[in-house]
Amino acid sequence: xxxxxxxxxxxxxxxxxxxxxxxxxxxxxxxxxxxxxxxxxxxxxxxxxxxxxxxxxxxxxxxxxxxxxxxxxxxxxxxxxxxxxxxxxxxxxxxxxxxxxxxxxxxxxxxxxxxxxxxxxxxxxxxxxxxxxxxxxxxxxxxxxxxxxxxxxxxxxxxxxxxxxxxxxxxxxxxxxxxxxxxxxxxxxxxxxxxxxxxxxxxxxxxxxx
Amino acid sequence: xxxxxxxxxxxxxxxxxxxxxxxxxxxxxxxxxxxxxxxxxxxxxxxxxxxxxxxxxxxxxxxxxxxxxxxxxxxxxxxxxxxxxxxxxxxxxxxxxxxxxxxxxxxxxxxxxxxxxxxxxxxxxxxxxxxxxxxxxxxxxxxxxxxxxxxxxxxxxxxxxxxxxxxxxxxxxxxxxxxxxxxxxxxxxxxxxxxxxxxxxxxxxxxxxx
DNA sequence: CAAAAAATACCTGTAAACTAGTAGAAAATT
DNA sequence: AATTTTCTACTAGTTTACAGGTATTTTTTG
Numbered sequence: 504x505x506x507x508x509x510x511x512x513x514x515x516x517x518x519x520x521x522x523x524x525x526x527x528x529x530x531x532x533x534x535x536x537x538x539x540x541x542x543x544x545x546x547x548x549x550x551x552x553x554x555x556x557x558x559x560x561x562x563x564x565x566x567x568x569x570x571x572x573x574x575x576x577x578x579x580x581x582x583x584x585x586x587x588x589x590x591x592x593x594x595x596x597x598x599x600x601x602x603x604x605x606x607x608x609x610x611x612x613x614x615x616x617x618x619x620x621x622x623x624x625x626x627x628x629x630x631x632x633x634x635x636x637x638x639x640x641x642x643x644x645x646x647x648x649x650x651x652x653x654x655x656x657x658x659x660x661x662x663x664x665x666x667x668x669x670x671x672x673x674x675x676x677x678x679x680x681x682x683x684x685x686x687x688x689x690x691x692x693x694x695x696x697x698x699x700x701x702x703x704x705x706x707x708x709x710x711x712x713x
Numbered sequence: 714x715x716x717x718x719x720x721x722x723x724x725x726x727x728x729x730x731x732x733x734x735x736x737x738x739x740x741x742x743x744x745x746x747x748x749x750x751x752x753x754x755x756x757x758x759x760x761x762x763x764x765x766x767x768x769x770x771x772x773x774x775x776x777x778x779x780x781x782x783x784x785x786x787x788x789x790x791x792x793x794x795x796x797x798x799x800x801x802x803x804x805x806x807x808x809x810x811x812x813x814x815x816x817x818x819x820x821x822x823x824x825x826x827x828x829x830x831x832x833x834x835x836x837x838x839x840x841x842x843x844x845x846x847x848x849x850x851x852x853x854x855x856x857x858x859x860x861x862x863x864x865x866x867x868x869x870x871x872x873x874x875x876x877x878x879x880x881x882x883x884x885x886x887x888x889x890x891x892x893x894x895x896x897x898x899x900x901x902x903x904x905x906x907x908x909x910x911x912x913x914x915x916x917x918x919x920x921x922x923x
Numbered sequence: 924c925a926a927a928a929a930a931t932a933c934c935t936g937t938a939a940a941c942t943a944g945t946a947g948a949a950a951a952t953t
Numbered sequence: 954a955a956t957t958t959t960c961t962a963c964t965a966g967t968t969t970a971c972a973g974g975t976a977t978t979t980t981t982t983g
Contacts, residue, residue, distance in 0.1 A: 517800075517821045519828075523733030565822075590727075590800055611727045612775075618729075654959055667912025669939065683961050689941075699941075699969085700911040702877025708918050864929055879969065893931050899971070909939085910970075 508535040509626045510554065514572075515561035515588070516541050520611070524559065527615030534622060543567035547575070555583060557622055560605075562589040562596060570599045577604030584625045586618075594639045595650045595710050601640075607631040651694040653712065660687045665704045665713055718745040719836045720764070724782075725771035725798070726751050730821070734769060737825030744832060753777035757785070765793060767832055770815075772799040772806060780809045787814030794835045796828075804849045805920050811850075817841040861904040863922065870897045875914045875923055 511534055513524045521539045528534045537555060540546045543564050558576060562569030573585055586607040587600045597608055606625045609618060610633055621631040632640060653661065663673045670688065674681035688700070695710075697703045707713045721744055723734045731749045738744045747765060750756045753774050768786060772779030783795055796817040797810045807818055816835045819828065820843055831841040842850060863871065873883045880898065884891035898910070905920075907913045917923045 517730075517733075518824045519733035519737065519821060520727075520729050521733065522736050522825060523727075523729035523731065526732050526736045527729065611729060614728045615732060656960060664911050665915045667908035667915075669909070671939080679960085680962055682963060685940080686962075687960085689943090692941080698877035699879070700909075701874050701914045704911045704914045705875045705877075705918065705923070708915065713915070866930060881969080889930085890932055892933055895970080896932075897930085899973090902971080908971090 508533055509622060510535055510537050510556045511622060512537060512546070512549075512553070512555045512558045513539045514541075514543070514546050514558060514564065515539075516563070516565050517561070520561070523615075524618075527618065528622070530615075531619045534619065541565075543572045546572070550576070550580060556626055557584045557586065559586050559588055559618075559622075562587055562600065570596065570603055573600050573605050574603040586621055586625060586631070592635045592639060593709075593711060594643065597636055597639055598643060599650065608636045609633045610635055650710070651696075653691070653694065657687055657691055657694075658712065660684060661691055661703070661707055662713060664688065664691075664700055665707065718743055719832060720745055720747050720766045721832060722747060722756070722759075722763070722765045722768045723749045724751075724753070724756050724768060724774065725749075726773070726775050727771070730771070733825070734828075737828065738832070740825075741829045744829065751775075753782045756782070760786070760790060766836055767794045767796065769796050769798055769828075769832075772797055772810065780806065780813055783810050783815050784813040796831055796835060796841070802845050802849060803919070803921065804853065807846055807849055808853060818846045819843045820845055861906075863901070863904065867897055867901055867904075868922065870894060871901055871913070871917055872923060874898065874901075874910055875917065 511528060513521055513528075513536060515521050515524070518541070521541075525536050525539065528536050538549060538553060540549070543566050546558075560569065560572060560576075564572065569587065569589070573587070576583055576585060581604075584607075585605045586609065587597070587605045588609055588611060589596070590611045592610055600608060607621050607630055609621060609631075613621075613633055617633065621633075624631045659677070660673060663676065668676070670684045671681050674684045677684070692699065692703055695703055695706050697706055704713070721738060723731055723738075723746055725731050725734070728751070731751075735746050735749065738746050748759060748763060750759070753776050756768075770779065770782060770786075774782065779797065779799070783797070786793055786795060791814075794817075795815045796819060797807070797815045798819055798821060799806070800821045802820055810818060817831050817840055819831060819841075823831075823843055827843065831843075834841045869887070870883060873886065878886070880894045881891050883894045887894070902909065902913055905913055905916050907916055914923070
């Protein structure tokens with residue numbers, strides 16, 4: 504006799520992906536997709552009344568940052584296992600997801616078969632990471648590059664810098680001293696471990712800070 | 714009596730998206746998904762023997778640039794209508810796709826309903842663009858910002874600039890005068906219509922030049 | 924081969940960016 | 954309420970970037 508089905512919730516803003524997940528997971532007898540959501544808000548309002556085992560979570564949602572969603576789920580519903588899903592393998596995001604409770608992480612180019620395996624494994628209490636992700640994690644064991652945390656003001660100035668606005672102009676815009684802007688610039692360059700504004704912008708975009 | 718079904722080929726490297734497209738389009742009686750491919754190579758080898766009406770083409774394929782694929786299909790099979798599909802709305806790519814024969818363009822957050830509408834409309838000989846894409850096209854009518862063509866040397870220097878390397882260092886590396894590097898920098902800034910290196914890097918990344 | 928485009932290099936001057944150290948006031952956090 | 958972080962601001966000096974113009978050589982293309 505079969506045991507109870509694994510309850511899965513899918514969160515992704517692409518209807519086509521949801522449809523794909525529904526179909527693929529529906530083919531497995533031991534998995535039941537109980538709900539699908541396009542955004543984080545709908546997910547959270549439903550989590551108050553619905554019980555699930557696993558959440559397949561797209562990291563790029565329209566209304567909320569994937570890492571934040573993960574954090575919130577883990578905090579309020581620690582029993583729910585989360586599998587992250589994204590198109591590109593951005594190391595810093597993958598690490599943040601895992602740090603915030605994700606038990607698995609896959610790229611969107613996975614086969615449905617692999618996804619089914621992942622869900623089973625995670626439901627059993629194990630973890631699951633696809634090949635590329637595994638490499639990232641292995642690298643980061645040696646390469647302890649912590650993600651630098653920027654303050655609100657720093658992020659603000661970072662964006663303005665990336666738009667080609669100069670220090671004096673930024674100062675005028677924010678109604679602060681140019682000397683202060685220079686300080687923020689300096690801190691940004693230091694925190695991100697870069698040598699100048701050009702590289703700062705590049706790294707910031709890579710890190711998805713802009 | 715119903716007329717013949719519209720033959721559709723789907724090309725996308727994400728199995729989940731293909732599954733979603735298959736299911737969604739399969740629900741429409743007048744559309745028939747005759748084949749699906751994960752990459753451009755398989756598509757082209759099949760196009761020699763298979764006849765189709767419409768190709769739904771993901772722009773980010775593993776083996777070939779979406780724009781190139783589009784160009785090649787249009788050249789060899791002018792009767793086939795192409796609908797571009799991508800996650801992000803990169804203006805320059807959308808424009809290049811249209812320039813190379815794509816009759817429609819949608820973002821991946823479309824509903825299956827909209828996609829079906831698009832396929833019908835394109836099959837009738839019209840064009841179809843989703844909301845966001847339409848905005849891009851409208852903008853580009855006034856904003857005739859042709860994609861600036863960079864020379865080999867300029868691209869080389871652009872990359873070095875984005876890596877935080879200064880003019881004197883670049884000069885040493887390339888064994889040319891710093892004055893020459895300055896000239897290239899100036900031309901880059903002028904061509905891209907930006908104000909400084911920081912913005913140059915940002916725009917270059919947006920334009921996928923880096 | 925000739926014309927066009929690209930790569931090279933120079934000059935002059937100004938403005939901005941980067942380095943380094945210091946420090947008080949305001950906000951946020953514990 | 955106390956501590957920490959963030960935001961603010963300053964001095965002073967060096968280096969780099971940016972703007973504008975000009976011009977020769979090399980490479981590419983028609």
